[in-house]
Amino acid sequence: MSDPVPLGGTFAIAEGITLTRMGYGAMQLAGPHVFGPPPDRDAAVAVLREVIDAGVNHIDTSDFYGPHVTNQIIKEALHPYPDSLHLVTKVGARRDEKGGWPHARSPEELRRAVYDNLENLALDALDIVNLRVGGFSQPEEESIAVMFTALAELQQEGLIRHLGLSTVSAQQIAEAQSIAPVVCVQNFYNIANRHDDELIDSLAQQDIAYVPYFPLGGFTPLQSDTLGVVAARHALTPMTVALAWLLQRSSNILLIPGTSSSQHLRENLAGATLRLSSEDVKELNTIGA
Numbered sequence: 001m002s003d004p005v006p007l008g009g010t011f012a013i014a015e016g017i018t019l020t021r022m023g024y025g026a027m028q029l030a031g032p033h034v035f036g037p038p039p040d041r042d043a044a045v046a047v048l049r050e051v052i053d054a055g056v057n058h059i060d061t062s063d064f065y066g067p068h069v070t071n072q073i074i075k076e077a078l079h080p081y082p083d084s085l086h087l088v089t090k091v092g093a094r095r096d097e098k099g100g101w102p103h104a105r106s107p108e109e110l111r112r113a114v115y116d117n118l119e120n121l122a123l124d125a126l127d128i129v130n131l132r133v134g135g136f137s138q139p140e141e142e143s144i145a146v147m148f149t150a151l152a153e154l155q156q157e158g159l160i161r162h163l164g165l166s167t168v169s170a171q172q173i174a175e176a177q178s179i180a181p182v183v184c185v186q187n188f189y190n191i192a193n194r195h196d197d198e199l200i201d202s203l204a205q206q207d208i209a210y211v212p213y214f215p216l217g218g219f220t221p222l223q224s225d226t227l228g229v230v231a232a233r234h235a236l237t238p239m240t241v242a243l244a245w246l247l248q249r250s251s252n253i254l255l256i257p258g259t260s261s262s263q264h265l266r267e268n269l270a271g272a273t274l275r276l277s278s279e280d281v282k283e284l285n286t287i288g289a
């Protein structure tokens with residue numbers, strides 16, 4: 001068996017943008033419940049710098065994390081950005097005064113969100129902007145033509161290089177593709193929640209990246225005796241194994257596990273160098289069956 005490729009290999013998500021398949025999600029750099037400042041800003045800055053030192057070349061973020069806080073920490077830690085680094089952000093929601101996540105998807109709100117991301121990240125253009133459409137974990141079936149057209153217009157203005165989608169159905173992806181190219185889809189998916197299996201395979205045939213959010217279960221971590229048994233066999237954490245399973249699930253899957261802890265970051269990165277055996281995969285596949 002050949003040695004695993006560092007950081008899970010790479011994926012050419014768009015012309016001129018090749019990403020390490022193991023990325024980093026910056027959501028947890030904000031305060032509790034992704035609201036307000038973190039308890040230790042210096043630690044958040046240190047984690048981001050360790051991400052870059054490890055060779056990760058894409059970070060997933062949004063200006064509604066905090067709000068504004070996460071992007072401002074990214075700017076503090078990494079600006080001026082390395083030429084190889086790509087920042088992927090999302091729009092379509094906002095934070096209210098109670099910490100809720102109401103939709104913000106009118107053309108005017110989307111334009112404002114793009115400008116906020118540009119300002120707080122200190123960028124002239126955003127590499128990839130994902131339009132968040134659905135709820136917490138499931139798509140909401142509705143037309144996205146007006147929303148996606150608004151982002152396509154911002155792309156034509158040069159403020160966005162590439163477009164993606166988040167929490168969407170196959171039908172909504174097709175609708176968006178009739179307006180402008182889609183380079184990635186970010187949906188809720190992990191070893192125990194596999195409702196998007198067919199969609200992943202369809203996107204792989206189109207060379208479109210699939211980026212599972214909450215790859216480790218979300219705010220409640222994955223719990224599985226089977227996962228624990230396989231992890232013990234490799235002397236690694238269950239979360240490391242869950243990430244390795246995702247990387248082996250399909251070559252178009254890119255990961256963005258988030259953490260504010262250097263220790264957890266290293267455990268996550270270890271998932272990119274673990275090669276599961278066919279027997280491991282067979283056992284793990286029973287979790288989501």
